[in-house]
Amino acid sequence: MWEIHLKMTGRLIWDRADYEKAKHTRVVVVMEGGKLYFWDTRKFGYIRVVSERKQLGKDPWEMSEAELMRKLQKTGRSVKEAILDQSLLAGVGNIYANDGLWEARINPKQKANTLTIPQVKKLLSSLRRVMERGLATGGASDNSYVNAKGEMGSYQNEFLVYGRTGEPCNRCGTKLERIVVGGRGTWVCQKCQL
Ligand SMILES: [Zn+2]
Numbered sequence: 044m045w046e047i048h049l050k051m052t053g054r055l056i057w058d059r060a061d062y063e064k065a066k067h068t069r070v071v072v073v074m075e076g077g078k079l080y081f082w083d084t085r086k087f088g089y090i091r092v093v094s095e096r097k098q099l100g101k102d103p104w105e106m107s108e109a110e111l112m113r114k115l116q117k118t119g120r121s122v123k124e125a126i127l128d129q130s131l132l133a134g135v136g137n138i139y140a141n142d143g144l145w146e147a148r149i150n151p152k153q154k155a156n157t158l159t160i161p162q163v164k165k166l167l168s169s170l171r172r173v174m175e176r177g178l179a180t181g182g183a184s185d186n187s188y189v190n191a192k193g194e195m196g197s198y199q200n201e202f203l204v205y206g207r208t209g210e211p212c213n214r215c216g217t218k219l220e221r222i223v224v225g226g227r228g229t230w231v232c233q234k235c236q237l
Contacts, residue, residue: 046093047081049188053088056080057191102134103170112163115155122158123151124225126170135170138183141230142203143170145212150236151224176201204230 047055056062058077070081070090081090100106100114111132118125123144126135135143144151146169149162158166181196182188189195203213208221212232222229 044093044095045090047090048088049083050085050087050089052085053081053083054189054193055191056082056189056193059193062193098130099133100129100131103132103167103174106132106167108160108164108167111167112158112160115158115163118155120155121152121224122149122155122166123227123229125155126166127225127227134174137227138198138202138205139170139173139177141205142173145204145230145232145236146173148235148237151229151231152222173203204232206230 047053049055057079059080062068062080062082063071063078065080065082067084068080068082069086072079072081081088101110114131115122115125118131120128123140126132126140126143127137141151143166147162147165149158149166177183177196177198180198180201181190181194183198183202184195204219206228207219207230209218211217212219212235215232215234217232217234219230219232222231
């Protein structure tokens with residue numbers, strides 16, 4: 044089984060001649076129906092062979108509120124670090140964690156084990172909503188993400204808080220702040236997300 048991580052600038056491109064000799068094409072996988080290109084400018088991404096599927100949590104659509112509540116209660120980390128932990132909840136990256144927490148009016152630094160049931164309920168529905176919007180717009184291409192056809196997404200035009208330092212909160216107009224939580228850039232409205 045292969046494990047592929049695109050990291051910051053990786054792309055997986057299906058069968059496009061212009062990627063055959065592109066400068067940053069790192070791996071070409073010749074398959075029956077065509078070629079798969081792994082392209083990466085900064086080389087943080089990787090393809091590796093793993094013997095077993097790594098322990099991944101359920102994604103926000105598979106996860107029930109009760110189950111997420113149980114998992115969050117077991118960790119003293121911040122809620123943002125917890126939802127970025129792929130073994131706890133799969134598929135949530137930094138962009139969607141930031142936007143989902145804002146939509147749910149939860150402070151990213153709140154300890155995961157202090158969330159109330161209504162907060163967990165709101166968090167799960169907010170994560171689903173922002174990720175559905177991400178999927179519908181083809182993802183965020185503020186770095187260099189493109190889909191397998193090489194097309195850019197447009198979610199970067201719809202960020203709720205991610206990357207919007209100093210810009211007004213969409214709900215209350217307060218200037219958004221950038222803080223660091225668990226080593227990751229984090230954007231927050233100090234008025235809406237108490
Ligand atoms: Zn606000």
